[in-house]
Amino acid sequence: MQETSAPQAHVHAPPEGFIRKYVFSLDHKVIGKQYYALALVAVFIGMGLSWLMRIHLVWPNSRIPGLELLSKVGAPGGVMTPEYYLSLLTMHGTLMVFFVLTNAPFAAFGNYFLPIQIGAEDMAFPRFNMMSFWTTFLAFVVLILAFFIPDGPPIAGWTSYAPLSAVGKDAGPGMQWGASLWGLSIAIFCIASLLGSLNFIATTLDLRAKGMTLMRMPISTWAWFITSCISLLAFAVLLPACILLILDRHAGTSFFIPAGLVISDRLQPHSGGSPLLWQHLFWFFGHPEVYIAILPAMGIVSHILINSMRKPLLSAKVIIYSMMSIGFLSYMVWGHHMFVSGMNPMSSLAFSFPTLTITIPATVMTLIWLGSLYGADIQITSASLFALGFISMFVSGGVSGFFLAQPSIDIYLHGTYFVVGHFHLVMGVAALFGVFAGTYFWFPKMTGRMMNDGWGKIHFFITFIGAYCVFMPFHYLGLVGNVRRYSSFVDDFMGPDLMNLHRFITISALVTGAAQFIFLFNLIYSRFKGTPASDNPWNGTTLEWSMPSPPPWDNFGGKHPIVYHDPYQYGVKGSKGDFVMQDSPEQAISSVD
Amino acid sequence: MGKIFAVVLVIVALVSAYPIIINKYAMPEDISTHGHMIDDQLHETMWEAGLSFIGAQLVLAFFIWSFTNRKAGSPLKSFPGGAKVMVIAAVVLVGTEILALGVMGQKAWGSVYFTAPKADALQIQAQAGQFAYYFRYPGADGKFGALHPDKIDEGNQNYFGLDPANEVEARDDIVSAELVVPLNREVQLLMHAKDVGHSFYVRELRIQQDFVPGLDLAVHFTATKVGRYEIVCTQLCGLGHYNMKAYLNVMAQPEYDKWMKDQAAAQ
Numbered sequence: 001m002q003e004t005s006a007p008q009a010h011v012h013a014p015p016e017g018f019i020r021k022y023v024f025s026l027d028h029k030v031i032g033k034q035y036y037a038l039a040l041v042a043v044f045i046g047m048g049l050s051w052l053m054r055i056h057l058v059w060p061n062s063r064i065p066g067l068e069l070l071s072k073v074g075a076p077g078g079v080m081t082p083e084y085y086l087s088l089l090t091m092h093g094t095l096m097v098f099f100v101l102t103n104a105p106f107a108a109f110g111n112y113f114l115p116i117q118i119g120a121e122d123m124a125f126p127r128f129n130m131m132s133f134w135t136t137f138l139a140f141v142v143l144i145l146a147f148f149i150p151d152g153p154p155i156a157g158w159t160s161y162a163p164l165s166a167v168g169k170d171a172g173p174g175m176q177w178g179a180s181l182w183g184l185s186i187a188i189f190c191i192a193s194l195l196g197s198l199n200f201i202a203t204t205l206d207l208r209a210k211g212m213t214l215m216r217m218p219i220s221t222w223a224w225f226i227t228s229c230i231s232l233l234a235f236a237v238l239l240p241a242c243i244l245l246i247l248d249r250h251a252g253t254s255f256f257i258p259a260g261l262v263i264s265d266r267l268q269p270h271s272g273g274s275p276l277l278w279q280h281l282f283w284f285f286g287h288p289e290v291y292i293a294i295l296p297a298m299g300i301v302s303h304i305l306i307n308s309m310r311k312p313l314l315s316a317k318v319i320i321y322s323m324m325s326i327g328f329l330s331y332m333v334w335g336h337h338m339f340v341s342g343m344n345p346m347s348s349l350a351f352s353f354p355t356l357t358i359t360i361p362a363t364v365m366t367l368i369w370l371g372s373l374y375g376a377d378i379q380i381t382s383a384s385l386f387a388l389g390f391i392s393m394f395v396s397g398g399v400s401g402f403f404l405a406q407p408s409i410d411i412y413l414h415g416t417y418f419v420v421g422h423f424h425l426v427m428g429v430a431a432l433f434g435v436f437a438g439t440y441f442w443f444p445k446m447t448g449r450m451m452n453d454g455w456g457k458i459h460f461f462i463t464f465i466g467a468y469c470v471f472m473p474f475h476y477l478g479l480v481g482n483v484r485r486y487s488s489f490v491d492d493f494m495g496p497d498l499m500n501l502h503r504f505i506t507i508s509a510l511v512t513g514a515a516q517f518i519f520l521f522n523l524i525y526s527r528f529k530g531t532p533a534s535d536n537p538w539n540g541t542t543l544e545w546s547m548p549s550p551p552p553w554d555n556f557g558g559k560h561p562i563v564y565h566d567p568y569q570y571g572v573k574g575s576k577g578d579f580v581m582q583d584s585p586e587q588a589i590s591s592v593d
Numbered sequence: 594m595g596k597i598f599a600v601v602l603v604i605v606a607l608v609s610a611y612p613i614i615i616n617k618y619a620m621p622e623d624i625s626t627h628g629h630m631i632d633d634q635l636h637e638t639m640w641e642a643g644l645s646f647i648g649a650q651l652v653l654a655f656f657i658w659s660f661t662n663r664k665a666g667s668p669l670k671s672f673p674g675g676a677k678v679m680v681i682a683a684v685v686l687v688g689t690e691i692l693a694l695g696v697m698g699q700k701a702w703g704s705v706y707f708t709a710p711k712a713d714a715l716q717i718q719a720q721a722g723q724f725a726y727y728f729r730y731p732g733a734d735g736k737f738g739a740l741h742p743d744k745i746d747e748g749n750q751n752y753f754g755l756d757p758a759n760e761v762e763a764r765d766d767i768v769s770a771e772l773v774v775p776l777n778r779e780v781q782l783l784m785h786a787k788d789v790g791h792s793f794y795v796r797e798l799r800i801q802q803d804f805v806p807g808l809d810l811a812v813h814f815t816a817t818k819v820g821r822y823e824i825v826c827t828q829l830c831g832l833g834h835y836n837m838k839a840y841l842n843v844m845a846q847p848e849y850d851k852w853m854k855d856q857a858a859a860q
Contacts, residue, residue, distance in 0.1 A: 083832035157829045163806055164789040164831060171789065172723075172831040258807020260742040262754075263723070263788040267743050275790055275806055309660075311669045315676030340792070342805040345706035349699060356691040363687050366649060367679035373656035375670025377663050380594045388657060392602060395649045396609070399642040406694060408701035409635050411801050412620070415792060415827030457594065465605060472609045476618035481796035483827050486835035492823050493621065493796070501618075571669045592669040 012126050014553050024134070026126035027553055031133045032112030033446065035103050038133075038140060042099035043432075044520070045144075047513050049092040054506040056080045058499065060488045073173075074152050083173045085487035086155035090174075091146070093158025094182065097289065098189050099140055101427060104435045105296035106231070107136070107196055110224035112446065114200060116544045117221045119209025119561040119583075121554050124202035128195050135192035143185035146178045154179035157485065159286070162256030162278040163268075166248040170264040183246045190239035193231055200228035209543075211563035215317070216582070218542045218567040219306075222320045223299020226327045230288045230295070233331070238285035241278065248273070279341055283334035291330045293427045294394075295323055297434025298365065301387045304441050305369060307540050308384035309376035310578055311571035311592050314368050322361035322368075329358045339407040340414050348407040355405035362398055366391065375592075381538075382456025386437035389464050390430055396468075397426025400475060415485075418478020421471050429467045436463070436519070443523075444537045448550045449530030455522045459515055466512025473501050541579050542567050595661025599654040606650035610643060621797050624818040624843070628799035630701035637697065641690055705800070710813035714779040717772065720753055721804040722787035724833030726824060727752045730767040732857065738763020740785070752787075767856045772824060773842045774816055775849040781813040792828035795841050803828050816843040 015021045025031060055064060063078035074084030115123055123129045146153040154174040156165040160182065169176035204225045208217070217225070244255040252269070256278045259271030302319055306312060313319060335343065335351030369391050378384065400422040403409050413419065436459075443451045482498060483491070489499070536545040543561055544551075561583045569588040574580040580588040612618055623632055672678075718729040718737060731737050738755045739762070745754040755763040774780045784793065786804035793812075794801040802812045826837035844852060 081832075082835055086829070086832065086834070155829075155832060161790055161829065164829070167789075260740075261786075261788050261806050262742050262745045265745075265747070273807070276808065311671075314672055314679060318676045318680060340801050341803050342808055342810045345702070348702065348706075352698070353691075353695065356695065359691070360683055360687050363683040364680050367683055368676060370649065370652055370656065371672040371676070371679050373653070373660055374672040376656075376660045377667075377669060378595060378657065378661045380598070380661055385594075385598060388598070388653070391653055392605075392650060395646060395653075399646045402642050402694075403635065403638050406634065406638065406698045408631050408698045408705070409638060411702075411705065412631055412635065412796070412799055414801055415794065461598075461601065465601065468605050468609060476612055479613075479620060480618045481621060481794075483794065483825055485829045488835055490836055491825060491838070592671050 012122065024130055026122070026130050028111050028115050028123045028126070028129060029446070029551065029553075029555075031129050032108050032110070034133050035108035035111060035136070038137060039100050039104035039108055039435075040520075042095045042103070042140065044516075046092050046095040046100060047516065049088045049095070051510060051513055052080070053085060053088050053092065054509045056085055057488065058503045058506045070147065071152055073150075080487070082487040083155050084152065086157070086485070087153040087174050087178070089485065090155060090157050090160075090182070091143070091153045094143060094186070096428065097158055097293070098186065099136075099143075101293035101431050102193065102231075102289070103136065105300065105431055105438070106224060106227050106292060107133075109220075109300060109435075109438050109442070110200060110227070110296060111196075113442065113544055114221050114224050115203055115207065116547070116551065116555055117218045117542055118204065118207060118212050119543050119556070119563060120203060120207035121556065123199050124206055125199050128199050132192045132195035132199065135188055135195065139185045139189035139192060142181055142188060146174070146181040149177050149181070151175075151177045154182045156182075159282060160245070160278075161282075162245065162248070162273075162275045163258075163261060163263075166245055166256045166273075166278070167261070167263055167268055167270070168249055170266055170268070180246065180249055183242050183249065187239055187242035187246065190235040190242065193235040194239070197228040197232040197235070200224055201232065204228075209561045209563055215320075216563055216566055218303055219316055219319055220296075220299040220303040223295045223302075223323060226323050227292050227295045230327050230330060231292050234285040234288040234292065237281055241281035241285070244281075245278070276338075276341060276343060279338055280334070283337045284331075286337065287334040288327075288330040290423070290427045291326055293431040294434075295326065297390065297431045298323060298394075300434045300438040300441075301390045302369070303542075304383050304387040304437050305372070306568045306570060307441075307538050308379045308381065308387065309372060309570070310379065311372070311376050312568045313372045316566070316568065318368055319365055322365045325361040326358060329354050329361075333358060336405055336407075336410070339410040345407075352405055352407050356402070359398070359402060359405075362394075366395060366398075381440065382451065382453050382460055383437045383441035383538075385457060385460040385464075386433045386440065389460065390433040390437065392464075393425055393430040393433055393467065396472075397422060397424075397430055401426065412481070413478055415483055416478035417474040417482045417484050420484050421474030421478060424474070425467070425471045429471065436460075439523070441538065442544070443526065444533030445544055445549050445551070447527050447530070448533055449526050449528075450533045450537065451526040451530060452522050455518055459518045459522065462515035462518075463512060466508055466515060469508035470505055470512060473505050477501060539577055539579055541565075541569050541581050543582055546581055546583050595657050599658035602650060602654040602657070606647055606654070610647055613639065613643060622818075623799055624797045624816055624820070624822070625799050626815040626817060627701070627704040630704055631799045634694070634698050634701050638694060641694075705812065705814075710781040710811075711779050714781040714813055715774065716781050716783060717774070718753075718783040718785060719772065719793060719804075720785045720787055721791035721793070721826065721830075721837075722752070723789065723831050724826070724837035725770070726772070726793075726837075726839040728769050728772045728839075729753055730769070730853070730856075731762075732765030732767055734762060734765055736762040738766050742787075745787070765857070765860075767853070767860055769856060771840050771842050773844060773849065773852055775846050776819055776843055777815060777817055778846070779813055779815045781811055784810045784812070789830050790828045791826050791830050791837070794825050794827045795822055797822045798841065801827060816841070819843050819845055
């Protein structure tokens with residue numbers, strides 16, 4: 001039930017004209033969809049690049065049709081050069097981490113649903129919001145430009161370690177202008193993320209509806225809120241790091257370049273800088289970034305699981321406090337990326353302890369999810385399958401973190417495929433499972449139409465099995481000592497056994513990737529031809545389900561919802577069924593034993 | 594559908610764990626004096642991580658199997674003990690694990706980084722550059738000549754930038770593309786980067802350490818088995834990164850002495 005309150009100025013006027021409605025929109029819902037669309041473009045490009053890399057790794061001399069069109073120098077006759085492999089590797093990582101894993105779970109869904117879930121009409125700063133999307137878009141264009149300059153994309157990896165990334169063209173192909181575009185793109189991306197995070201924080205703190213206390217916010221909103229706090233601090237450090245990198249490259253400074261380096265037979269005209277400074281600044285951002293990707297997914301998954309289980313979690317508060325501890329600890333662990341970097345070995349032990357400690361809140365969350373499933377009435381839908389799949393992936397990616405958190409084991413595993421397997425499962429696949437779950441769950445609200453559940457389930461099973469087939473074997477390769485970031489394997493130890501494993505991974509990646517087109521087709525087809533959705537197709541309790549599907553431009557049609565309950569009143573005897581909505585004044589009496 | 598997923602989950606978990614259980618993809622044999630501590634630590638962690646992995650996946654599958662498609666009217670239940678049990682279990686179990694592994698791991702880490710090399714350790718300088726390693730022995734005088742980056746001249750095989758014309762210490766320095774070390778003798782490797790970041794990784798030696806430009810580091814180790822082992826670069830260093838490698842050649846003392854004599858004669 002909603003109450004019409006005294007007339008109040010809208011945050012912004014109803015949009016008029018195509019450009020205001022769909023392009024430079026101030027509406028958080030349109031901006032959320034724009035972020036989603038950008039992430040979708042980026043993820044398919046990123047996936048395409050991973051296909052090219054995987055094919056090259058196992059069939060190094062094969063001609064890849066069409067590759068020559070992308071780069072004549074990088075792939076003469078369609079056969080990839082070692083340096084072009086590194087270009088693709090850099091672009092794959094950058095696209096996926098920044099434009100997919102930051103944009104989709106956080107910026108896209110957060111923009112769309114955070115204001116709605118707290119009962120607000122829009123974000124606190126709609127113009128900032130529009131700017132943050134278009135700034136992100138500019139960052140994307142600048143990055144993609146690197147494919148089309150003669151120099152090609154940079155070869156320094158998504159971590160862009162100095163001095164390789166800082167000295168310019170002497171460092172190799174792609175390092176003259178490609179690397180500058182990379183630095184510029186990431187700097188622009190940082191500005192966009194800072195604007196976005198501020199907006200999320202202000203909105204959460206200032207625009208909550210009457211009765212929406214902080215502890216009555218849905219877990220997904222909590223996750224976006226905590227993520228925006230992390231993001232604000234993390235990108236505020238990466239931005240100056242990128243500026244210093246650009247200065248080193250173009251203004252003759254030496255922040256990251258020490259004296260006496262001879263690169264391409266040329267004594268570099270620099271002195272006084274430190275390569276470790278870049279690593280510290282980068283990972284001070286880089287590790288919290290992992291949580292920027294995974295926390296929103298945790299929030300989305302919790303939100304969907306509760307709805308699918310038809311009963312509350314054992315404790316939503318414990319989940320929220322665990323997310324806060326993870327956010328807090330995420331700032332004390334960046335050094336675990338640098339155990340063998342030559343930093344003081346004492347600091348390795350200091351960084352190892354908080355890294356291991358982060359396992360505690362992560363385990364608490366996993367046990368809460370598992371324990372909550374006990375005695376539930378789980379509804380199996382595409383969304384709930386991906387949410388359950390998330391738990392499986394999060395566990396699998398998490399346990400390997402336990403190895404890498406220990407400096408002594410890291411001596412052996414650092415720089416091997418073990419690390420590749422670990423972070424792909426935990427921050428890549430798990431976070432994307434959160435995005436898939438969110439998409440199947442919220443699509444009816446966003447478009448007014450249902451996605452096809454049968455195709456959704458097929459998509460789930462191929463993706464679930466496929467992701468294990470791709471990323472589990474990486475761990476085995478790492479245990480044998482197979483080094484990552486090689487464009488081909490000339491090592492003595494790469495016997496036929498390991499090459500077979502690599503071939504298996506490539507074929508699995510091709511199949512799993514192809515299954516994503518089922519999702520893409522389902523998304524586009526359902527947008528236009530899907531079954532019309534009701535306002536509350538999943539019998540949800542939170543505010544997004546008490547408005548029309550799709551919501552009007554001002555969300556609640558000029559009304560101001562009043563919130564009476566904690567967000568998840570499931571497993572109760574309500575007038576509409578086993579749930580009571582957050583804005584319904586009726587009393588909720590639990591029927592869970 | 595829920596039951597199908599539960600079965601798939603069990604199969605996926607067991608198949609994933611199988612190669613680890615039968616040790617199909619084993620680490621290469623350890624040839625160092627400190628490596629067994631790293632191996633023990635890794636195996637210990639594998640037990641704990643492996644049990645957590647299988648346990649969690651099986652419980653997840655079991656709950657999905659049990660609590661989907663329930664009969665209409667069967668009551669919802671809450672996990673006995675509730676959230677408190679979960680929090681206590683996580684803190685106690687994981688906390689103990691962290692303490693145990695932390696204490697044990699410190700010893701392994703310390704054996705590489707916190708113990709000083711013996712006074713009679715053989716000093717060898719390693720230089721990493723795009724995309725090759727060179728190793729330098731101090732020669733009969735036991736002293737290394739100074740490095741002059743401006744004098745580096747690969748055409749004349751002056752990889753390190755030595756100045757033998759003006760410096761007597763540099764005259765007898767021995768430079769090799771292969772790292773030759775005597776068996777069971779402690780070696781201190783002085784690591785110098787010529788251009789960008791590189792790394793020194795010998796799987797059998799259980800040593801991995803980055804070369805950092807501008808920061809000369811050292812690691813020490815004792816090789817315990819004669820043989821030839823690959824040294825590979827694990828820090829992305831440019832277009833030839835995949836092909837940057839050298840060999841560690843562990844020789845018995847008499848062979849080592851002969852090799853050293855031959856090298857000295859040839860330089």
